[in-house]
Amino acid sequence: MPSNLRYYAAACQTDLPNPRTRDGIARHMDHMLAMIERAVVGYAPFAAVRLVAFPEFGHAAPIYPTVEELFDRLAVPIPNEYTDRYARKARQHGVYIQTASFLEKNDHYPGHVFNTTCLIGPDGLLTRYRKVHPWLPWEVHASPHDLALAGASGYQEEMFPVADTEIGRVGAATCYDWLFPEAIRQLALNGAEVLVRVSAYMDPWGATPPMDWWTIVNRCRALENIAYVVAANQGARADHYPPFTWPGGSMIVDYDGRLLAQADPGPGEKIVVAPIDIEALRAERDRRRGHHMLAHLRTEAYTGYQRPIYPGSLADGVAKLTVEGNERAIAAGKGRVEGGRANHTWVT
Numbered sequence: 001m002p003s004n005l006r007y008y009a010a011a012c013q014t015d016l017p018n019p020r021t022r023d024g025i026a027r028h029m030d031h032m033l034a035m036i037e038r039a040v041v042g043y044a045p046f047a048a049v050r051l052v053a054f055p056e057f058g059h060a061a062p063i064y065p066t067v068e069e070l071f072d073r074l075a076v077p078i079p080n081e082y083t084d085r086y087a088r089k090a091r092q093h094g095v096y097i098q099t100a101s102f103l104e105k106n107d108h109y110p111g112h113v114f115n116t117t118c119l120i121g122p123d124g125l126l127t128r129y130r131k132v133h134p135w136l137p138w139e140v141h142a143s144p145h146d147l148a149l150a151g152a153s154g155y156q157e158e159m160f161p162v163a164d165t166e167i168g169r170v171g172a173a174t175c176y177d178w179l180f181p182e183a184i185r186q187l188a189l190n191g192a193e194v195l196v197r198v199s200a201y202m203d204p205w206g207a208t209p210p211m212d213w214w215t216i217v218n219r220c221r222a223l224e225n226i227a228y229v230v231a232a233n234q235g236a237r238a239d240h241y242p243p244f245t246w247p248g249g250s251m252i253v254d255y256d257g258r259l260l261a262q263a264d265p266g267p268g269e270k271i272v273v274a275p276i277d278i279e280a281l282r283a284e285r286d287r288r289r290g291h292h293m294l295a296h297l298r299t300e301a302y303t304g305y306q307r308p309i310y311p312g313s314l315a316d317g318v319a320k321l322t323v324e325g326n327e328r329a330i331a332a333g334k335g336r337v338e339g340g341r342a343n344h345t346w347v348t
Contacts, residue, residue, distance in 0.1 A: 004166040005278035007050035010039035011250040013235035015269045018061050021073050025059045029082050039271050040093045050167045051096045053232040056175045056200035058100020067140050070113045075105040086120045096121045098196045112142035117198040119163050127161040131174040137326035146312035162190040168278035172196040178217050188225035195227050200234035206247025207265040223257035224293050237267045255281050309336045
């Protein structure tokens with residue numbers, strides 16, 4: 001009997017027109033369920049695909065400039081009819097699905113919209129990850145960090161959830177989150193062995209030199225956390241998701257930062273698969289004494305993290321997120337960085 005800890009993952013990138021209302025989500029859902037079928041059944045003669053990942057904005061992108069418009073036209077609660085359909089597909093094939101992102105509304109956080117991806121397995125909804133680092137200044141969906149700072153009740157849920165599953169411990173983060181090594185390190189410290197990047201990263205920061213941030217960041221996060229990375233990027237044409245072009249390049253990386261599979265750069269729908277061996281990863285983590293960056297962390301040495309920098313976009317009693325509020329918070333964060341430098345004792 002094949003081991004549940006040795007399987008293939010599929011990174012799926014989409015090229016779909018962006019819906020302007022939530023009525024368009026069902027059409028995208030139909031298409032992504034068909035992609036799961038293609039990935040699992042199509043590659044069955046070669047290997048068992050047990051993990052399938054989709055990009056950010058696969059259901060809908062935050063195309064409106066205000067929270068009110070996003071809430072009214074595109075936001076949905078979770079769980080919903082779409083997560084139920086994912087769960088049925090997961091049960092049908094015995095797979096785990098890291099969904100494309102939803103714009104989520106939740107009664108516990110009235111008036112806010114989250115950018116949320118869900119891990120769904122044969123037993124249903126396992127985790128929901130809400131993007132902690134929105135792409136500033138344009139994204140006005142809420143960060144759990146900002147809510148935690150803003151109110152008395154704050155944000156009581158785990159910001160970086162990891163699911164312990166039969167295919168290993170799986171954690172996810174979204175797009176811009178990955179440019180913060182601290183966010184992905186937190187997933188690893190929470191136990192993640194497979195790190196899933198649900199992303200819509202645009203040109204020129206894609207998979208093509210000289211600005212191939214997409215490739216560099218994915219490989220660095222893998223090797224520094226001794227974890228697999230399954231990275232699904234948006235592959236939409238510019239007319240589907242203006243104003244940017246979306247370079248795709250979805251990939252799977254092993255725990256030494258080696259590319260195991262990568263879609264060729266450029267827009268278009270693609271599926272790439274590669275092997276995941278959790279038994280090998282666990283043996284490697286156990287065997288290593290050198291290059292064990294998780295065990296070698298000197299957390300007390302990083303004094304820069306002992307003071308706040310970005311104040312959150314809901315600071316000072318701000319009731320709702322706006323682009324202008326994001327700009328003010330960015331300016332405050334930059335001021336704190338400069339203030340920290342001014343107070344630093346330089347050694348010459």
